[in-house]
Amino acid sequence: MSVYAPATRLTTHEVINQPGEFGGRNLYTTDLVLREASLREGGNSLEAPLAALGELVGSERVLDLGAQANRQLPELTTFDRYGRRIDEVRFHPAYHELMRLAMEHGIHDLPWRAQEPSSHVAHAAMLALFTQAEAGTMCPINMTYAVVPALRAGGEVGAPWLAKLVGGRYDAPLAPLAQKRGITMGMAMTEKQGGSDVRANTTRAHRLEGSGSHAYRLVGHKWFCSAPMSDGFLTLAYADRGLSCFLVPRITPAGERNTIAIMRLKDKLGNKSNASSEIEYHDTYAELLGEEGRGVNVIIEMVHHTRLGTIAGTIGMMRMALAQAVHHASGRSAFQKKLIDQPVMRAVLADLALEYEAAALLTMRVARAFDGRDESQRAFARLAVAASKYWLTKRNPNFVYECMECLGGAGYVEESPLPRLFRESPLNAIWEGSGNVIALDILRTLTREPAAVTAYAAELELAYGAHRVFDQSAVAFLDELARAPIAEAEARACAERLALLLQASLVIRHTPSAVADAFVATRIAGQGRQTFGTLPRAVDVSAILARQAAC
Numbered sequence: 001m002s003v004y005a006p007a008t009r010l011t012t013h014e015v016i017n018q019p020g021e022f023g024g025r026n027l028y029t030t031d032l033v034l035r036e037a038s039l040r041e042g043g044n045s046l047e048a049p050l051a052a053l054g055e056l057v058g059s060e061r062v063l064d065l066g067a068q069a070n071r072q073l074p075e076l077t078t079f080d081r082y083g084r085r086i087d088e089v090r091f092h093p094a095y096h097e098l099m100r101l102a103m104e105h106g107i108h109d110l111p112w113r114a115q116e117p118s119s120h121v122a123h124a125a126m127l128a129l130f131t132q133a134e135a136g137t138m139c140p141i142n143m144t145y146a147v148v149p150a151l152r153a154g155g156e157v158g159a160p161w162l163a164k165l166v167g168g169r170y171d172a173p174l175a176p177l178a179q180k181r182g183i184t185m186g187m188a189m190t191e192k193q194g195g196s197d198v199r200a201n202t203t204r205a206h207r208l209e210g211s212g213s214h215a216y217r218l219v220g221h222k223w224f225c226s227a228p229m230s231d232g233f234l235t236l237a238y239a240d241r242g243l244s245c246f247l248v249p250r251i252t253p254a255g256e257r258n259t260i261a262i263m264r265l266k267d268k269l270g271n272k273s274n275a276s277s278e279i280e281y282h283d284t285y286a287e288l289l290g291e292e293g294r295g296v297n298v299i300i301e302m303v304h305h306t307r308l309g310t311i312a313g314t315i316g317m318m319r320m321a322l323a324q325a326v327h328h329a330s331g332r333s334a335f336q337k338k339l340i341d342q343p344v345m346r347a348v349l350a351d352l353a354l355e356y357e358a359a360a361l362l363t364m365r366v367a368r369a370f371d372g373r374d375e376s377q378r379a380f381a382r383l384a385v386a387a388s389k390y391w392l393t394k395r396n397p398n399f400v401y402e403c404m405e406c407l408g409g410a411g412y413v414e415e416s417p418l419p420r421l422f423r424e425s426p427l428n429a430i431w432e433g434s435g436n437v438i439a440l441d442i443l444r445t446l447t448r449e450p451a452a453v454t455a456y457a458a459e460l461e462l463a464y465g466a467h468r469v470f471d472q473s474a475v476a477f478l479d480e481l482a483r484a485p486i487a488e489a490e491a492r493a494c495a496e497r498l499a500l501l502l503q504a505s506l507v508i509r510h511t512p513s514a515v516a517d518a519f520v521a522t523r524i525a526g527q528g529r530q531t532f533g534t535l536p537r538a539v540d541v542s543a544i545l546a547r548q549a550a551c
């Protein structure tokens, strides 16, 4: 956007009753909810780095980079001009610049670098902020962050990769590991005949005799492999002793292009800036991470950590959609009133604000559990991140759609960020454990990890005494969990209640009574209806909306 104001006096009419520019704002300092939650869970030292990132990602320049990276899509170049295979994906410069900025701010490695107690909270808040400008780049950033526990479990195989990842900067061109200033990582688990059920994998791993005890060659395929220009990938394949986890470098230790054939790029609904590919392993060089037959145990740690990114990304999308809706409603009038002063619009926006606030509180609390050093917090994190992923990602598409409608026709037009957000909104529910799979995962944790249930119950109890309906619902639910294992068919209902009660306990403790009362009434006591904007009369809409005033 130029420094000169756009012309409003056109030949046939004057442009009036349109909101001002959205960009050029600090996405962190204007978000009271995220700010309060981040500082509470992570401490005041987060203020400066989050404010710096908020300023950057809310600038016209970076918002525009986000739009460009999704308009000029990545392209696969399979062969060079002489017919030799190169299997490279070319990205628009905006994508590279966004990756550079994200890594410069340490979104990919903060928790592993800082050794500070609140670094997962910082990571999650940063990922939420960056997503507001651009979501696709957060896929490789999230995978690069999440791969670290698996690399650590990989001993001498993982060590040189860790050395480049932690503290590394974005360094896009392909090069041997030793020459890189920083690396990005991907993962390839999903195959055509089975994604959630990774034991259905058919890719085979064969020991390479005489090339060191960790060296293998892989033969097979992967049906989804995002960010295929990453420097290395965690992948699953069957070795003699069972399903095993391997690290596949793009460039082999001998300095050659590894034989990862990129067959084609997926034509996706959204997430356009990020390339997702189908690949084949043609005797591809790989190194074993951990022990043969223990592949799921190694890679599951990566999946656990990527789940934190799925909820942080989700609140990022919710926040940007809500901020756009409030901004528009504040700058446009209909029927003699600003939209934001029309009673039904106020009810819609207040209901959306409630939803966002509870989602942000939950995400930041879960992020703190990732920072926890004791077993109880780790167990809580396993249960809570799964329940949060289930619930927040289920709510997100409808949330974004409702925000889009607040803009009327302008929300449906590609110049607005709403269509891009809407296309992106279902994705976090699908990867890293689709809805049913994650709900079943929750049931397994409930039966196998009593420490997780104890920690969850303790978290709910912290809010007891303020809302009778909440207390009764929480006690009844905890009784149910204690009585008998939940049936598979009830897994979704269980996941939903887990998440909602956790949200309620946080909202009761940490938000003004107007927010807490409305949340409990509509989400726990059942006074809410099926669409946003159907709040009961007693709800203090003005008090809830006041928390969005900076939009």
Ligand SMILES: Cc1cc2nc3c(=O)[nH]c(=O)nc-3n(C[C@H](O)[C@H](O)[C@H](O)COP(=O)(O)OP(=O)(O)OC[C@H]3O[C@@H](n4cnc5c(N)ncnc54)[C@H](O)[C@@H]3O)c2cc1C
Residues within 6 Å of the ligand: 186, 187, 188, 189, 190, 194, 195, 196, 197, 224, 225, 226, 227, 268, 271, 276, 427, 430, 431, 432, 433, 434, 435, 436, 437, 438, 440
């Ligand atoms: C944009 C995008 C990028 C991706 N990038 C990657 C990547 O980089 N690396 C990678 O490995 N994968 C990637 N994936 C794949 C993704 O992780 C899988 O699509 C996902 O895990 C689901 O696997 P699937 O597609 O095989 O579905 P399936 O496993 O066939 O599942 C289909 C449906 O059945 C449900 N289901 C499965 N099991 C059960 C059960 N026991 N009971 C009830 N319901 C069940 C699932 O919840 C789902 O709704 C990507 C996907 C997308 C969309």
